[in-house]
Amino acid sequence: MPPRLCLATVSDETFATGTEVLLHSFLRYNPWFSGDVVVFADALSQQTRARLSRLHPVRFEAPDPRLVEVSADLQARHPALSAKHLRFLSLEAFRLSHYDRVLFCDSDIYCAGDVSALFSRDEPFLASDDGYTYEDRLTPLLRANGYGAIASETRYGRQHDGSSPGRTFSSGVMALSPPWLGEATYTALLETMAAHDFTGERVFTDQAVLNTHVRGRYTTVSGAYNYRVLLEDYIRYAEDVPYPDARLIHFAGTIKPWNDYAPADLAAYDARYFKYIDVWRQMLEDARKAEGANGVGERILAQLALTDRDAGVSGVPGVMGRVW
Template sequence: MPTIRHQDAFHIAFCVDNHYFRAMGAMIASIIAHNPRRRFVFHVFAFHVSEDNARRMKEIELNPDIQVVPHVVDPSLFQGFADMIASSYYSLSTFTRLIVPSVLKDVTDRVFYLDADMLCIGSLDELAAMDLEDTVALVVEDVGWSTPEGRDGRYSVLGMKARHYFNAGILYINIHEWEKHRISETAIELLLSNREKLTFNDQDALNIVLEGRVRYIPIKWNYIYSMIADLKRGKLSMDAVGDAVILHFAGLIKPWNDWSGHVARELYLRYHALSAWRDTPLDTAPLNHKEMRIHSRSLMKRGRIALGLYWYLRFAQAALARKLKR
């Protein structure tokens, strides 16, 4: 474990693969831009870090108040769950977020876990000052569009008593309490014994295991913005986000999908230009059949019928090819 230079730093963790380093870079740049007087240690968990991504992470450290610590996840970290994982169809990547507290328990007493498909548009001072002493983690309520049954239906399906269900894209974790209650171990055991029921994998498992042990904080700390909902209506502008501090672009369409034409791209580009991945291009065309279908629908909703039909044909061909491969 590299030496942590800033003992008073705010610790943030990401779990990424090589496709998400670019997104994480923009998120890190946005955090730094809106919190210029705060020291940060960014912990990056990945199964593989390319030489190029390692170089870019070192570039971030040119800022003396920032440290970026890569954690190359070795399967041995899952040794305690080896038998359970070996007898399941889950890949190790499903469990990566769950090992963050145990890896960092001797480094810091609290860590702010974040998904990489986010942007910070405000100060984290209020969050950093929050008391975690009486809770395992601070979480934010999920929104109905991201769970097929809606919030009520989701907690009902999972057999939870409380009428709450959180989105695990952010978790402000009290590491001591997390470890004391064996949250990760229990969540993994639950995942492996309830595969069909836990549609949202570790998010579902964490909601069950952490019921009654978390504190809900305002939605501004995980404001989920659905670009796909806009595009399906042919809408390219962004709705107002109120007092949101962290925007979470959950769902299929992301602000680095340049082909979408959505205004969210402009917000993303603002921070992408400040990041160590600033010279990496955005996605200029849909990459899979699902993106092609959304692009086709958006174009036709906006009256661009010919182009929309072209992308619908591309979607149909890609979907057929995928079906024939099965």
């Protein structure tokens, strides 16, 4: 029998446009995929569900009540988690035990190439290095160029007993197979989540839980499969992966492509975002083209006017002056 495959993600109304681009771009570059798409969400409007389902038959799943209970208890003890609690829904991917392979992707990712390797490899847990591990890997390069080591914050899994968790990974993209899929792993993750002390952790939620539980029992894959814009230079210099070679582009961090930013402000923050956001927005337009959304007709006519204007500037009248 063919393997049972699944693409899974987490969404809410804020991230739903990102989910739309993730699904469209994934299906565009992976036409071979005939598996299921699962979206974990605790609240999505019918309109949003219909929009996502136009791209592919989507199964929407609410989080397990046990995770909801643990999350509520954590939020009561650590109010800072209230704005981030949906990140814990990535753990739900581990209870999809009826699949041979589950690819979990955050919804602020777009696909830029074929990712069949993540489904076909034999290792049961694939993930890319996180920022901490890239810093460890780049320390020799820094020292060779006369700089000191990067002074990282105390990372998850190390803060209580002083021991090092070794290599750690990003939870934004994970390729999972049995024995990692199933009730045993899911229950253990909930126990780790409930016992974890999130005091002082500003960002890491599910990633802290996963690295604390997994403790290096996974296989590292290229950052091309989790190309975080925030870590572009880390990935380039640690792995020699330039951005045109990336397969999954991840807007980890504050900047999200569905938000509007003043160009000057975005340039001051990090000008490299422009090239990624431009591609993401083209993907969104492509995803909605059938609906006539985003003024497709108007854009085509504007392009026609631009080519005609260019022809006039060049001194060659009419369509013959267009440069294709």
